[in-house]
Amino acid sequence: MFINPTPKPMNSIYKFIVIDDDPVNNLICHEFIKITMSAPYFFLDFTSPEKGLAYITNERRLHADNHTTIILLDLNMPGMSGWQFMEKFNALKEEIRNSFSVYIVSSSINPNDVERAANHPGIKGYIPKPVTEEFLLQITNEPDARQKSIAG
């Protein structure tokens, strides 16, 4: 498990795209982001990785250095696995790729998968399901809202 944070986009908000064939996971992700994020954010989820890929490829509004988008990607999906998704993703133009930070969110705790992800260029982190507040805070460097509130 590893996490490289994605700095908050300049003059923009955090954008999250969850790609997982399991809608329950997508729900969980959405709810945790809601809980964690104090600032406004953008959220979108896909149960089909093909559709998710098409979206990030074609949605030109996302394609800017100062509009970094966080992708939470599942590995085990029928039709297109997370790895296959990354192959396609890496084939995209560099300026498009640079506007995305990909994190693997998988139910697998297989160290082979973790290692593979760590060595994969373009993958910034790996966490086993379910996503947690801590994870989201780490990748976003957001101040802990609850601690803040507790402290505050």
Added chain:
Amino acid sequence: MKNKLLQRQVQKYFGDLNDIPENLMGLLKAVSETYDHYEKDRQMLERSIELSSNEMIGLNNQLRKDIRARIESEKRYRLIHETPFLGIALGATDGVVQTINEAFCEMLGYTAEELQNRHFSFFSHPDDVEKEQPFIQAMNDGLLDSYQLEKRYITKSGTIIWVELSVSCAKNEAGEIQFVISVVQNITKRKNAEEKLEKSEKKFRALIEYGTDIVSMTDQDSLFIYLSPSFEKEFGYSPEEYLGKNGLDFVHPDDFPVLKTIRENMLLEPGKPFDIIYRIRNKQGKYLWCEGVSINMLNVDGVNAIVSNIRNITNRKETEETLEVTLGRLKQAQEIVHLGHWEADLQNGKSIWSEEAFRIYGMEPGEVEPSYALFMKHVHPDDLELMNTIAEQSVKNFSPFSLHHRIIDKKGNHKYILSVGQYEVDKSGKPLRLFGIALDLTEQKAKEEQLKRTEANLRNILENTETAYVLLDTEANILSFNKIAIALASDEMGEELSVGKNYIDIMLPQRKEDVKNIIDRVLQSREKISYDVQYEHASGSSRWLHTSMQPILGAEGKLLGLSVAATDITNAKKTEQLIRISNERYELMTRATNDVVWDWDLDNNRMYRSENYKQVFGYHGGNEVSNNNAWMVRIHEEERERVINHINETICNLDAVTWEDEYRYKRINGEYAYVQDRGYIIRSKSGKPLRIVGAMRDISIQKQLSVEREQTNAELIRQNKDLEQFAYIVSHNLRAPVANILGLSKVLREEFNDEMIRMKCLDGLALSVTKLDEVIIDLSQILKIRHQINEEKKIVQFSTLIEDIKTSVTDFIHKENALIKTNFNEVDEIYTLKSYLYSILYNLITNSFKYRNPLEQPVIEITSRQTNGTIQIIVKDNGIGIDLEKNGSKVFGLYKRFHSNIEGKGMGLFMVKTQIETLGGRISIKSAVNKGTEFTLEFEKQVIPGNNSA
């Protein structure tokens, strides 16, 4: 005037011829003719003498030559000393001497004064006076002017001399005789010779008539005119048979050419004697050798024939031939032994060397004049002093001497010579001759040297061995021995070997009897006897000797003695013992192991194998030597070439010391044993492989175990994979719902959740829990397949099974108008677990329905096939297919789903595979997107126990 000699004489007495009156010239002319006549006679005489010397002819050529030489010199003598001084006297017609010359006086021994005015009868022989009277009368009567007469005078000393008298008268113009001239010539010697001739002729005639020599006379056509009676005696022909016949008719045809040449020369040179030698046929037809001399006397008056004097030399010829052979042999003998003889005449210092003597000194016979100096010149410088010393000693009392010395012959060869010399001394003790022989001993010397060398070599060999040799005579007395023998005798017997000692005497007391017996046996049997004997030492050690005694046989099998050879074999004995122990150890070892120990002699392709060969592989031939071809034949044919190539390569590789291989080897019962074979290659110094010694181990059991182990390993690997799958299930499929539950429960805990979200979360929880349950059920099902094979196998009919499945999916078939076609003509049954096969086929059929092509009628074709030992079931559909290039490796994985739009959890094919593998079968897939899918199931055809009909 023809005769020059006469001319000189006339000039001496009368001055210049021109002053001589004409009538006197006529007289001189007559005298000259007489003189010529006389010459002719003299020749005749000489010839006669030559002819009469026939008794000597035939002795040998040399002699004849001598005679001829003497005749020649006599001729010359006569010419010089017997010049005929002519006596001349002038007288009156009455016969009274008026003037008389000095020669006449000398002839008669009177002075001129004493003969002055004497009548010629005063000194004439009385008998001849009367004889002359008629001539004088006739002259006085004017009937003749001159006459010649041979008559005798009596000298003053009273001796009678013969003279040839020529009387001429000088007439005046009136024809009256004025004076008479008498010219006399002393012919006494001739007369005497004539008398002699007469006498000898008688003698020779007798010789001719009664001698063995044959005298023949032939005319110029070679016809016989005369043959002496001896011819008849020798050859048996009567005069009628040869007279008038051609002489050549009696001659051997082979001798014609020579005789012809001689005859031609003879005709050209009358009077010259020619030696002849030829064969004459006798009346009996046998040819006899004859030798003689022939002279052409055709032009000699009274002879007019070719006169030959011959004699039968057949006997001599034969003797001569024998002698020649004998002499030849002697010469040959001298040549062979290189024996030369020499002699020195001490009177005149001349030396004679024989032919071989010259050859010994490297010269051609007669090449130089032999001499003492020549002899000394060739003496080897180192032997010169010796030679001089001996010569000095020998010359003191003329004693015989003999010495060996070396010479350097003319060609520079060194030679060994034996010179022996002896003096011949006269009665007074004065040395006359020194004679002796020279014997060339070079070859013998060389042989002797060779022999010495050989002897030295033999001695060296004898001394250079580890074997002790002692030579004994028939009485066992020591004759000779080598150094080792000395050492051995001293070490073991404390005795010193010496020539003459008795061998048995020096033996240790306890050995004496044995040794004596052995020697007796060897001498008696004349055969070699060998034995080993041990000498115990006080120190506790011992020495083993291998001794052999061999009789020595001389010429004609004569027993000369015996040789004893003793070799220290202590080490060999020790080694032998070690070998025996090691052999025993080896024997025991081979008995204790299953390794077949072998020893392969590569040169002869002979193989020795230890006894357990039979025990291990069942073949005879253990512990004995046999041809090794069978080995190759017994190697499994699939491996034979490889194994043989490998061993050949190893043998050929000079660096290789060991060979090792594993292969299958046929037992006598036809089964193959797995063997591990190792060999150690023994090579010669040059690397040539000589033998391979090795051990062949039957590793069939190990091999079987190893196969089982491999199977176990494969099983373990498979199980490991399954475990990995489990791990994966745990990490993903099992964790996924758990993670969801975890996540949802956290969300639910949040206070600010609105009702809507709470509901969603609760739904999610319910879904996740259900999923979790499904997974657990699946897993338990998988585990059940793996571990519950309690069901008994039975014969399952494909057709029946498919009908059962059809029944259970009948709703689907109706709904989708699906078609299941079957063809089990080739094979319709299989011995297996029915429930498994049902489950497998059910899964495949429902899988096909699930992934049907929605645009087409679903068609499933199921066929069975039977191949060598396997049964195949092929399930083919016309569904949407799978992209195998993408997903080939994952098709049969657990929870692998390839179609997101179709319900499925990726259990079906995993379960199918698991079940097939549990039955010991395999499954393979052929598929392409939209081209349908074809599964091939393959099972080992299993022997049905207790069912003979199957």
